[in-house]
Amino acid sequence: MTHKAIFEVCAFNIQSAIIAEKAGAARVELCDNPVEGGTTPSYGAIRQTREKISILLYPIIRPRSGNYLYDDDEMNIIKQDILMCKELGCDGISVGVQKMDGEIDTDKLKQIVEWAYPMGVTCNRAFDATPDPFRALEDIISAGCERVLTSGQKTAAPDAGEILHQLVLQAAERIIIMPGAGIKSTNIEKLMQQSGAKEYHGSARKAISNPMKFANPLVTDFGNVYLAAEEELRKIIALMLL
Numbered sequence: 305m306t307h308k309a310i311f312e313v314c315a316f317n318i319q320s321a322i323i324a325e326k327a328g329a330a331r332v333e334l335c336d337n338p339v340e341g342g343t344t345p346s347y348g349a350i351r352q353t354r355e356k357i358s359i360l361l362y363p364i365i366r367p368r369s370g371n372y373l374y375d376d377d378e379m380n381i382i383k384q385d386i387l388m389c390k391e392l393g394c395d396g397i398s399v400g401v402q403k404m405d406g407e408i409d410t411d412k413l414k415q416i417v418e419w420a421y422p423m424g425v426t427c428n429r430a431f432d433a434t435p436d437p438f439r440a441l442e443d444i445i446s447a448g449c450e451r452v453l454t455s456g457q458k459t460a461a462p463d464a465g466e467i468l469h470q471l472v473l474q475a476a477e478r479i480i481i482m483p484g485a486g487i488k489s490t491n492i493e494k495l496m497q498q499s500g501a502k503e504y505h506g507s508a509r510k511a512i513s514n515p516m517k518f519a520n521p522l523v524t525d526f527g528n529v530y531l532a533a534e535e536e537l538r539k540i541i542a543l544m545l546l
Contacts, residue, residue, distance in 0.1 A: 309496060309544045312362075312482065313532055314342070314507040318353045320532035321361075327537035330503075331360035333398050333426075333453075338509065338530050340369035341429075344385050351392050362396040362426060363389055365416075372402040372430040379412065386419045396423045398453065400430020408440050413447035424450045426482070432457045437467070441474055451480035453505055460486025465498025472500045489539035496544065504544070508536040 312331040313324035316338045324332050334353055335342035343366045345353075350363050367374070367381045374382065382399070389397055397420055401412045408430070417425050427449045434440035437457055444452055454471065456464025461483035472481045483495060484505030492504065511528040 309502045309504060311537075311541050311544060312484075312503065312505045313537065314484070314505060314509075315353075315532060316342075316507070316509065316530050318349060318356060320507075320509070320530070321353045321357050323532045323534045324537065325357045325359050327532075327534050328541040329359060329537065331362060331395075332357060333505065334361060334363045335366075337369065338507075339527065342366060343369060347388055347392075350389065350394065354392050354394060360395040362398050362424070363394055364428065365389070365397045365399040366428070372400045372433065373404060374401055374412070379415075382416065383419050386416065386423075390420075390423060394423060396420070396425060396450070398426040398428045400428040402430055402433065406433060406435050408434060408443040408447070410443045410447050413444065413449070417448040426451045426453055428453050429455065429485070437471065438474060441471060441479070445475075445479050449479060451482050451503065453482050453484050455485035456483065461499075461504075462486055462491040462495050465495055468495075468499035468501060487540065489536055489543060492540050492543050493546075504540075506540065508533045508540065 310330035313329040314333045315321040316335055321332045334345050336345045337343045342364045365382055365385050367378050401409045403409045427444045431440055431452050431454050455461045456467040458464040468483050475481050480503050481501050482503040482505050483501050487506040509530040510533045512531050
């Protein structure tokens, strides 16, 4: 069976975004804070990344970790960050917003899509936190988003091949279903066969060792730096083109 699909890389720094382009990715979702699931990167990070890569750039717009239930102040932060992305020449954004009951907040999402225009809008994995993914899909379509990033409401997308296939069928080319989370070169072919999706998302990240010549062993709250593994990305993308 012949497959042709594209891969979006979730990059947690400019170095990973550059690696993504070298490896043949079609798009970068630029994020900060990998341990917390990704938050809005800084102005400087977005600007420098936009200057360094020529592929599509979609920063995540997420003012904090935790849930996707936002108050008025947070919605204003989201608006300003969207305007920043426009100013810096981004191609789109990745975002999600929910109601208290977990359903997609269609009114707020429509407002976000309007703020973002003419940039594209991906609804991120807020979708996976909704009680009914099939209803949520229709809500996201009605809001005007161009794609949904989803693990099929499982921990990893390769565990949800059948659900993802159902979502692809329901979407009926009205919106793009983009499986993401847990995708590797060892499972991408099976996931493509099961889901029938044409876009996929992953970070292929690895923690790198600290290059510093001195590190205080009593201070351990620095966290890790994660980089996209170029060889793994190349394997994934090559398999998608078979």
